Amino acid sequence: MAKTGMYVGLDIGTTSVKVVVAEYVEGQMNIIGVGNAKSEGIDRGIVIDIDKTVQAIQRAVTQAEEKAGIQIRNVCVGLPANLLEVENCQGMIAVNNESKEITDEDVRNVASAALVRSIPPERQMITILPQDFTVDGFEGIKDPRGMIGVRLEINGVVFTGPKTIIHNVRKCVEEAGLFIDEMVIAPLALTSSILSDGEQDFGTTVIDIGGGQTTAAVMHNKQLKFTYVDQEGGEYVTKDISTVLNTSFNNAEALKINYGDAYPDRTSTSEEFPVDVIGQSEPVNVDERYLSEIIEARLEQIFMKAKEALDDIEALELPGGIVLSGGAASLPGVVELAQEIFGVNVKLHVPNHMGLRNPVFTNVISILEYTAELGDVYQLAKSAVTGEPTQIQETPQSYTREQPIYEQTSYEPEEQNYQEPEETEPKEGFGDKVKNFFSNIFE
Template structure:
């Protein structure tokens, strides 16, 4: 269950930067503020201009602050799946204390033992997720603290990513005047929050169609097993329309939104609309079917690239089918086209929150929900990551709270103390060898 308190999610996307402020009360999430600003400084999901990205973040944050009536100090920021690697990890230690009662220190020590590995200099450990513990041979333990034992083992999953992407993301957030509370792996948060328990267990594919890239993720046996990033997204559909119809990018985007459909069979050649063409004084008439065929060509290419990598690991045999989300998935006809290409059950995920019932907000909402559900064991194990510090369970919720604009001198001092204690610190389609048997 999510902790009670305030949580802020930040999604730095290619086309827009989104901020959501949510209040959790007894596990129920209430969204009290939203910011959505046009994104500058990113290309295909990667930060290419830090200053422009900082300005975009600040604009989105200001919007959210105005709507929520608060001042945002720290955020949980999403990290894209570019070059993300997932590996199983295992560690074992002897319990330290004379009483042999397992403590927070023992949990952190066994997590450190699980992270004893050779990490390439260009990569960095992003997160470690403990799956279960074994105490003196007794398996399936989720939280061993307070138990008596001599030998403690931990089995988990470790995520690593490129240092460049991690550094640039943190740098932009910090230059925007914010503190990074949690660096959340976007596809992990997405699969954890949009899928039901059955879909996580038996296996489901989630395809996030963003503006600059499309991320395909596979959740099976309640673990994120695989991610693949295709450097094509909704912006590429708009560019195709612009090039084919010889119109401006803004006009092409408007045509896509107002008349676009990814499934030509649903359109008509008799329905026409005017298009302002560069070099001509008068608009020309274009029919719906022609526009739909332009859109279909790009979306079909995106889906076929995802299908190729999914076929290599037999993921399409999983019973959960495919779930589409992201801004690109909101285009009419996308689900029908995906159904034809993947030949499995396909459905569209739409957030069920007032004012945010659009797939474009799925990522940022999932970041907030995922951050709120992180338990004490996660925070303790996180302290084993080089450069990180374990947060006290009671402080974790406090540090994720948003500070109100009006506060006493005493509360400001408390916030400063907390802030001082916070931890400082070619896209691939290649499938890693360890994925070959993940569905056994």
């Protein structure tokens, strides 16, 4: 169950920076503030201008503060999957205290033992995610604290990423006057948040189509097994429209939103709309089918690249199929096009929070939900990576407006509703075939 308290999620995207303030009361999340500012200084998910990125973060934070009525000081920020590496790790220690009762310090020490490895100088450990512990040969223990034992072992997953990306994200957040409570790996939070237990267990692929890049993440046995990043996203669709129709980028974005469809078979050549063409004194009429073919060409290219990467590890044979998320995934016809290309069941995930029922907010909400569910054992293991002491509260503190942990402001997004395709149950017997599908993926 999520801890009681206040959480602020920060998603630094290519097209926009989003901030969401949520209050958890007895495990129930209530969103009380939202900020959404146009991104500047971000290209293909990577910070290229720290000052402009800082200004975009500050604008989004100010909007969220005005809505929530608190001053934001602490945030949980998402890290992109660019050059992310995922590795299994194991560690073992002897329990040294006289009583042989396993303590917080033992959990930290065994996590440190699992992290003994050589890492290239350009890479950095992000975090370690404990899967289970073994006490004197007894396996499958989720929290060994308080147990009696002589030998403690850990099985976990360690995530590493480029130092440049991690440093730049941290630098931008701190320059914006904020403190980072948690740096969350975006595809890990996304798959953990939007997939059901069955989808996480039997295996499902999540494809997030953002503005500047597309990320595919495979979850199996409730572990993030694989990530793939393509440096193309929704902005590239807009650029194609702008180039082919010889119109401005802003006009092309409006055409995509107002008339765009990614599946030409659903469009008509008889339906036309005016387009302001550069160098022409009068608007030029363009039909729906032509616009749809422009959109389809780019999205087909994005999906074919992802399919090639997923076919290499046979991820498309997993029964969960594909779940789409991200702002560009909400374009009409994207689900149908993806289903035709990938040849598996495809559905669109839409957040179910009032005022935020738009896939563009999926990432930032997943950062919030994932962080709120992190337990004490994770925090202890993570301290072995960061080297910072961890204080575990027996009873999570409840924060009120009079005693905020985030000193808090807004943006009221237009509510949109999207129809999700029905989720089909996996065929009987197929689960046995894939249950251990990725068990040796890191060996």
